[in-house]
Structure formats: C-alpha cells, structure tokens
Amino acid sequence: MTATNAPILITGAGQRVGLHCAQRLLDDGYPVIFSYRSERPGVQALRERGAIGVFADFSSEAGILAFIAELNTHTQRLRAIIHNASAWIAETPDEESRAFTDMFSVHMLAPYLINLHCSPLLQRSSPADIVHISDDVVRKGSRQHIAYCATKAGLDSLTLSFAAQFAPSIKVNGIAPAMVMFNEGDDAAYRAKVLAKSALGIEPGPEVIYQSVRYLLDNPYVTGTTLTVNGGRHIK
Ligand SMILES: NC(=O)C1=CN([C@@H]2O[C@H](COP(=O)(O)OP(=O)(O)OC[C@H]3O[C@@H](n4cnc5c(N)ncnc54)[C@H](OP(=O)(O)O)[C@@H]3O)[C@@H](O)[C@H]2O)C=CC1
Numbered sequence: 001m002t003a004t005n006a007p008i009l010i011t012g013a014g015q016r017v018g019l020h021c022a023q024r025l026l027d028d029g030y031p032v033i034f035s036y037r038s039e040r041p042g043v044q045a046l047r048e049r050g051a052i053g054v055f056a057d058f059s060s061e062a063g064i065l066a067f068i069a070e071l072n073t074h075t076q077r078l079r080a081i082i083h084n085a086s087a088w089i090a091e092t093p094d095e096e097s098r099a100f101t102d103m104f105s106v107h108m109l110a111p112y113l114i115n116l117h118c119s120p121l122l123q124r125s126s127p128a129d130i131v132h133i134s135d136d137v138v139r140k141g142s143r144q145h146i147a148y149c150a151t152k153a154g155l156d157s158l159t160l161s162f163a164a165q166f167a168p169s170i171k172v173n174g175i176a177p178a179m180v181m182f183n184e185g186d187d188a189a190y191r192a193k194v195l196a197k198s199a200l201g202i203e204p205g206p207e208v209i210y211q212s213v214r215y216l217l218d219n220p221y222v223t224g225t226t227l228t229v230n231g232g233r234h235i236k
C-alpha cells in the first residue's frame, strides 16, 4: 500500500515499541508525528529523520488538551492515530490511588479525548485508522497490576465504542500483546518465568507489533477488533 502524505500520530514513541514503530513507519514512507514526555536519544533520532515530536504529559486532562492544541498547529490531516503511550505500574502501599488515576489518564482519558478532538483530522484522510495498544493480560486479570489491567480493559471498551461511532470512515482496532520486550532491570529468573507463560516461549521484540499495526492499517475490512499477539499464552 503506498503511503499517503497525511501523517501518522503515534504516542509515547521516545523508546521501545513506540520508537520502533515510528522508525518503521518512516521506513515505509509515512510522515510521522509522535508524542514524548522525556527527552531521550530516540526522540532526537526521530527528529533527525524528519518526524515531528510533540511534548505530552497525559497524566492530566490539561496535559492532554494542551497536546491536542499543539498537535493541531502541525497538521490538518491524519492517516492514523496509534495510542501506544502507557505506564506499567504495580500496586504499592499508599500509592494506589495515584497509580490508578495516572494509568486511567494515560490508558483511557488520553485516547478518549484525542479520538474525540482529532477525529476531524482523520475524517480528512481515506483510509483512516485508530489503533489502541492494550494488553493480553486483560483476558485474565493481574494480581500484581490490578489498576494497569483495569485501565487497559477500559481501553478495549473504547475500541468497541469508537469503532461503532466512527464507522465507516475511520476503522478502530486494538492490539493486545503479552511479552514483547523485557525491561533493562528484568533479571534472568523473571525472564525465564515470563517466557514459560507462553506456548512459543520467546521474547519476540517490537517488530511483531509493527506487523500488527500494518495489518490493521492495510486491511479495509477490519474494525472493532483487538488482535491477540501473545505467543499462545491462552493455550499454555
Ligand atoms: N513491553 C511489553 O512487553 C508489553 C507492552 N505492552 C504495551 O505495548 C505498548 C508499548 O510498550 P513499551 O514500549 O514497553 O512501553 P513503555 O513502558 O516504554 O512506555 C511507552 C512510553 O509511554 C510514555 N508514557 C508513560 N506515561 C505517560 C504519560 N503519563 N504521559 C505521556 N507519555 C507517557 C513514556 O514516555 P517517556 O519515556 O517519554 O516518559 C514511554 O516512553 C504499551 O501500551 C504497553 O502497555 C503490552 C504488553 C507487553
């Protein structure tokens, strides 16, 4: 599929999965606008390839609305919005409410407000897509990440509602990964434990998410769907 000149917005692209997907979208000829919260080497690398970086702190309504206002100064059209930004916070004593509200804001309020305010930008592109990046853990729940899982479940609900609301001009889908890439501090015992949870038992890396994004962007007959990308955790 040839790239259009309407840019693709991807949130939280300063590192890891978001950075990889932004790089691959640039490789495939798409103009990219990305959000970042912290200055990282990946942010500069994207700028040097011509991507437009927009600061965003999605932990408050004011921060989300400020991002939306800034985004609208950079473009009048969008080919797609990929909601990748996320905080993976476990429950800790005395921090429960702050963690819950932070993850509600980044996983639910930000996609909700960005989709509502930016749908006119998507309406000026055909085809047009929204992709919510969720988590396979929603399927079963999580004892260690209760608020994280609940807010990702809310994101899955937004996929269904926005798919119905925006059809047929905008497709809305989700991607629910399990283990994609470890974090630097993950020790060997934790890595072995996590890898044992899936039938395929590998750390696939971020390309599997980009492949899923491309499937959703390129397929004209998929909406209201969340792709499971979990190495077969559900059959283990
Ligand atoms: N990695 C994995 O194995 C898995 C990942 N996923 C999902 O895939 C997606 C990508 O994962 P991964 O690359 O590990 O994600 P990260 O943990 O690296 O988070 C991505 C970015 O989100 C940004 N972010 C976090 N909180 C906020 C906030 N309040 N406002 C603005 N930006 C924020 C961070 O920006 P900054 O760094 O600039 O502060 C960060 O770089 C996420 O949605 C994640 O939940 C699901 C299952 C497994």
Ligand SMILES: Nc1nc2c(c(=O)[nH]1)N=C([C@H](O)[C@@H](O)CO)CN2
Pocket (backbone or CB within 6 Å): 085, 086, 087, 088, 135, 177, 178, 179, 180, 181, 182, 183, 194
């Ligand atoms: N925002 C993030 N979400 C998630 C991460 C992460 O690093 N950042 N990591 C995971 C784990 O890999 C988990 O899938 C291991 O079981 C989940 N979500």
